[in-house]
Amino acid sequence: MNLLPLQKPLELLQLEVLIKRYRKRDQYYEQIQDYYHRELAGYLGEKALQYYFALLRYEPVFTLFDLRAKAFTHYFQIDALLITRQFLLIVESKHTKGVITENDAKQMIQHVDGKTKSLQHPLHQADIQRRQLKTFLMNHQLDQLPIYTCATFTHPEVIIDMPNQPNNLFTHHYLLQFIYDLLEENHTPIISSKQAQTIGQCLVANHTPRNRHLAKDWNIKENDLILGPFCSRCSKVVMKREHGTWFCQACQHYDKHAHTDALRDLLIFHQYPEFSNQDVKGWLSLDSSHVCKRLLANYDRIGEKRLSKYNLSKLVPELEHQFRRIKS
Numbered sequence: 001m002n003l004l005p006l007q008k009p010l011e012l013l014q015l016e017v018l019i020k021r022y023r024k025r026d027q028y029y030e031q032i033q034d035y036y037h038r039e040l041a042g043y044l045g046e047k048a049l050q051y052y053f054a055l056l057r058y059e060p061v062f063t064l065f066d067l068r069a070k071a072f073t074h075y076f077q078i079d080a081l082l083i084t085r086q087f088l089l090i091v092e093s094k095h096t097k098g099v100i101t102e103n104d105a106k107q108m109i110q111h112v113d114g115k116t117k118s119l120q121h122p123l124h125q126a127d128i129q130r131r132q133l134k135t136f137l138m139n140h141q142l143d144q145l146p147i148y149t150c151a152t153f154t155h156p157e158v159i160i161d162m163p164n165q166p167n168n169l170f171t172h173h174y175l176l177q178f179i180y181d182l183l184e185e186n187h188t189p190i191i192s193s194k195q196a197q198t199i200g201q202c203l204v205a206n207h208t209p210r211n212r213h214l215a216k217d218w219n220i221k222e223n224d225l226i227l228g229p230f231c232s233r234c235s236k237v238v239m240k241r242e243h244g245t246w247f248c249q250a251c252q253h254y255d256k257h258a259h260t261d262a263l264r265d266l267l268i269f270h271q272y273p274e275f276s277n278q279d280v281k282g283w284l285s286l287d288s289s290h291v292c293k294r295l296l297a298n299y300d301r302i303g304e305k306r307l308s309k310y311n312l313s314k315l316v317p318e319l320e321h322q323f324r325r326i327k328s
Ligand SMILES: [Zn+2]
Pocket: 231, 232, 233, 234, 235, 236, 237, 248, 249, 250, 251, 252, 253
């Protein structure tokens, strides 16, 4: 049972908006691109794990993705956690390509496109997570089970070239076999299914996703962005409002609903769900408040007349709880 399903992190959603709309080509543009590729790789890695976990034929197993919780003063973040009646398994994923080696100093090295760079060793990372998870579970009197770790490389173009490759580090194809082997070695249940679920539920209750506001941190304002709905067919340019619909001058495409994605971007960019007619008019590059009002007719309206705002949170329902927290 998946207790904490994988979803696109808010930071990745923000980066997607910035990648698409940031118009300047300054130092932030490079930061945005680097950060975006890193976050996307993390997300794709976890997605690959989700695929393998779904193939697991064993009951009961509780899974949690991208868990972030606090042990004492520090947060720990686990790509994927598997809870059985016999053990817990932390899975650290790395979505990097190229040839992966390890030097004598136990540093992990990535060789790709003629370049060499050091990587954070996923087993060392997983071990730190294990200690923190142990502390967390002890604090909640839920520390009956042993905690195992493994690291899996999820990129299709990766080659692990390590003479002393640890048996808990492998490419993703081996993940299921690794879990089945662990289940075979640890076949006697230590706790009940209900207790295993309680561990998962306690972690979910303490899950605190990151909510960095990237635009604020980098001082990026709306006027640094390309505003308006992007063409839903060619994605190259923003569409113009014409005769009650949106029109793309590049590919001649019409789309009545092109503003919906743009409104989603507005919400993600500001990390705030309520906007006035004026706010939305500016964001969609509309000339008319009446047209804007019509486009917002499907959203809840709060407040009276000129002070009224529209709540757009249903556009990103999976993040509603995060928006609320930021607001308060
Ligand atoms: Zn187009």
